[in-house]
Amino acid sequence: MIDMQNSYFEFPDLAKVRDELVARVNELIAAARGAGRPVVLVRTEHARDGSTWTLNMCDDDEGFAFPGTEQAQFLDGLDTGEHVEVVKTRDSAFFKTSLAAELARLGVDHLLLCGVSTHSCVSQTAIDGFAENVHIAVARDAIASDDAALSAALLEFLADQMRQPIIDQSAALELLRTGDWPD
Numbered sequence: 570m571i572d573m574q575n576s577y578f579e580f581p582d583l584a585k586v587r588d589e590l591v592a593r594v595n596e597l598i599a600a601a602r603g604a605g606r607p608v609v610l611v612r613t614e615h616a617r618d619g620s621t622w623t624l625n626m627c628d629d630d631e632g633f634a635f636p637g638t639e640q641a642q643f644l645d646g647l648d649t650g651e652h653v654e655v656v657k658t659r660d661s662a663f664f665k666t667s668l669a670a671e672l673a674r675l676g677v678d679h680l681l682l683c684g685v686s687t688h689s690c691v692s693q694t695a696i697d698g699f700a701e702n703v704h705i706a707v708a709r710d711a712i713a714s715d716d717a718a719l720s721a722a723l724l725e726f727l728a729d730q731m732r733q734p735i736i737d738q739s740a741a742l743e744l745l746r747t748g749d750w751p752d
Contacts, residue, residue: 570594571611571662571684571691573647576633576640582715583685587644593711593738594683595648600745607675608652611662611684611694614641621658660693669701679704679750681741683711687720692727699731706751710738 573594578587601608615621615632622632634641643649653675655668662668672678680703682691691712698705707727714720727733734751736744744751 570598570609571682571694572613572686573610573644573684574612574634574640575642575644576613577685578644579640580715583713586713588646590685590711590713591644591646593708595646596738597681597683597708597711597741597745598648598652600742601681602651604746604748606745606748607677609655609668609671609680610643610649610652611655611657611666611668611690612641612643613658613690614656615658623659660690661697662690662694663697663701664693672703678702679706681706681708681744683708683741685713686716687712687714688716688723689714692720692723695727695731695733699733704733704750705731706734706736706741706744708738708741709735711741 578584598608613634614636615634617635619627619632626632653671655662655666657666680698682695682705684691695705695707724735728735736751740751
């Protein structure tokens, strides 16, 4: 689960789908736990001093999701119990994080991604997962973005070039329950 934090839902297009998205993500989390599968919650957090800021944040002299702030917290209503947490400073959950080590420790080589934003953090994590030889599927009904056109293009890229299945909620739930990976 990627970046289901208050800061991202300050964007009006994401704020509109917040409650529905939380419900769908929670349904996936419950199915994973019910099947004894680990849940990894990824969130973005940046240092106030700018040392973890991206180039565009430095150019704008504006950071976000500082430790301990409301922006950095997971959304209210999100099921955050019993999970592995990974904190990141870039779009990819693999870039300079503990994610690859956590997956190795858990014996995981298949991931189902959900969360925000499709056009950046979700897709970059999927692309880097491919580079890490991790099988990735994306839960189409449990992702959102404030850039629909770019999101559609990136999902097409992930499906066509990375051969990563983009699956609906019922298929995602079935995958979590059975472990049967889609073709």
